[in-house]
Amino acid sequence: PAADHAPALVIGSGYGAAVAALRLARAGVRTVVLEMGRLWETPGPDGKVFCRTIAPDHRSMWFRTRTEAPLATFLWLDVVNRNISPYPGVLDRIDYGDMAVYVGRGVGGGSLVNGGMAVTPPRSYFSEVLPQVDADAMYGTYFPRARSALGVNSIDRAWFESTPWYRYSRVSRAHAARAGIGTVFVPNVYDFDHMRREAAGTAPKSALAGEVLYGNNHGKRSLDKTYLAAALATGLVTVETLSRVRAVRPHARGHVVTVERLDLRGRVRATDEITTSRLFLGAGSLGTTELLLRARETGALPDLSPEVGRGWGHNGNVMAARANHVWDPVGARQSTMPVLGIDDWNNPTHPVFAEVAPLPMGLEHWISLYLAITKNPERGHFVYDAVRDRARLRWSRDQNGPSVAAARSLFGRLNRVNGTVYRHDLFGGNRAIADDFTYHPLGGCVLGRATDLYGRVRGHRGIYVVDGSLIPGSLGVNPFVTITALAERNMERIIREDVLRD
Numbered sequence: 001p002a003a004d005h006a007p008a009l010v011i012g013s014g015y016g017a018a019v020a021a022l023r024l025a026r027a028g029v030r031t032v033v034l035e036m037g038r039l040w041e042t043p044g045p046d047g048k049v050f051c052r053t054i055a056p057d058h059r060s061m062w063f064r065t066r067t068e069a070p071l072a073t074f075l076w077l078d079v080v081n082r083n084i085s086p087y088p089g090v091l092d093r094i095d096y097g098d099m100a101v102y103v104g105r106g107v108g109g110g111s112l113v114n115g116g117m118a119v120t121p122p123r124s125y126f127s128e129v130l131p132q133v134d135a136d137a138m139y140g141t142y143f144p145r146a147r148s149a150l151g152v153n154s155i156d157r158a159w160f161e162s163t164p165w166y167r168y169s170r171v172s173r174a175h176a177a178r179a180g181i182g183t184v185f186v187p188n189v190y191d192f193d194h195m196r197r198e199a200a201g202t203a204p205k206s207a208l209a210g211e212v213l214y215g216n217n218h219g220k221r222s223l224d225k226t227y228l229a230a231a232l233a234t235g236l237v238t239v240e241t242l243s244r245v246r247a248v249r250p251h252a253r254g255h256v257v258t259v260e261r262l263d264l265r266g267r268v269r270a271t272d273e274i275t276t277s278r279l280f281l282g283a284g285s286l287g288t289t290e291l292l293l294r295a296r297e298t299g300a301l302p303d304l305s306p307e308v309g310r311g312w313g314h315n316g317n318v319m320a321a322r323a324n325h326v327w328d329p330v331g332a333r334q335s336t337m338p339v340l341g342i343d344d345w346n347n348p349t350h351p352v353f354a355e356v357a358p359l360p361m362g363l364e365h366w367i368s369l370y371l372a373i374t375k376n377p378e379r380g381h382f383v384y385d386a387v388r389d390r391a392r393l394r395w396s397r398d399q400n401g402p403s404v405a406a407a408r409s410l411f412g413r414l415n416r417v418n419g420t421v422y423r424h425d426l427f428g429g430n431r432a433i434a435d436d437f438t439y440h441p442l443g444g445c446v447l448g449r450a451t452d453l454y455g456r457v458r459g460h461r462g463i464y465v466v467d468g469s470l471i472p473g474s475l476g477v478n479p480f481v482t483i484t485a486l487a488e489r490n491m492e493r494i495i496r497e498d499v500l501r502d
């Protein structure tokens, strides 16, 4: 049964939300977390919590009859996707026409499905993106705090150099080196000691069993194991699952939210209202922006800034794949946790930071796969569709132009120097570069525009944005460490100045 009043209410349970819940609880504030997805801790009939990436079942995706994996085809055959029965699965794909966005659903948000890459952005680019934020404090205090609480660790270099599981990364490193481009190791939240035990056969396999995207059964320090576990351990936090927030409006005690309680078939079995003195929005770039946009456009929160819904970007995400020579195998065995990035970010015309991504198909395929993060100045915005009561993203395919040009510049060089070619059969539509989806939605309620410099929503007191919607569309690296660190910074201030002052 729902509490009808919560001193603090957090919507969502991803990175920003998890930080908010922990810091509020540590400050002694009773906090309710509302998450539309389920809690992922009960094993299914196969004894596992999550299904396998290459054999997805109902647990894979959010209310679908067929999976929609980012790599849809192989040799132009749709061998990857499966028919499934609708269920609150862990991965969702939200389609906006020219751009689709993948997000996690469940207690832990994106941390359940992502690749665990825990990258701190180069300080110079962070300062370019968020000049209003004190970089000394971020790099001296909040990034280290976030990395420590997230359980970030690094692969052992000697093991990396020798294990068959990272041959695919070493091959891409050699190809980049031939083009005169450097690579960097990237830390991860996957427990590398566990991974080595997987390789040795002394621990159950997860990263070495192809698991990613639809959840990891072992090894990964997702938020339910870190921030959220610590928050629950205070005894002051309650997490209510299958609880989707639809609306927010003012109330004598602060604000009231309307929550739809879902059943496992996606039907709304009850609609509740919960009042709160402090409302923290951590529903992610799309979720938070939609809630505030709906509230402004329906007149529920009329004084919200016109900036709500603006400043959205996809972190310049594009994917590409190269076909290597038969004498240059990438390995049938591949760890799903990326540990290497091709770092061409200082390229004056086409900056790219390209994660060397795994393609664990259990057979040798000679493919090098990349998730390229590019510097794309284009921004999208959201409009409210009153008929369907949802936000629509205004983003056109031609806005990907700078990203595609940058990726082509980097991978074209790699192909020329190594005598290799693009693979056209992986993304559908015979394309070499996939520019129609992203893993890194950012912005929509940008810090210092839709909110003040700490995420306090402009126009309505007592509402705070704590997630990736604060970051204006581009970060240059994978975003979750920055989302976490920024939430740490903002929550520290909000608790001191707003919460404890009551």
Ligand code: FAD
Binding pocket: 011, 012, 013, 014, 015, 016, 017, 034, 035, 036, 037, 102, 103, 104, 105, 106, 107, 108, 109, 110, 111, 113, 114, 115, 116, 117, 118, 119, 213, 243, 244, 245, 246, 282, 283, 284, 285, 287, 288, 291, 439, 440, 441, 466, 467, 468, 469, 478, 479, 480, 481, 483
């Ligand atoms: P999220 O983590 O998206 O959390 C939002 C939560 O709110 C979700 O649980 C959602 O179900 C819930 N929610 C939404 N709307 C509502 C509502 N109305 N009511 C109730 N609950 C709601 N980043 C990296 O840094 N490194 C990586 O290696 C990496 N790999 C990725 C791989 C994949 C496949 C994907 C999809 C993402 C990856 N990312 C990676 C991105 C990263 O996961 C996101 O940037 C991050 O999760 C965003 O955090 P957030 O706090 O903004 O929101």
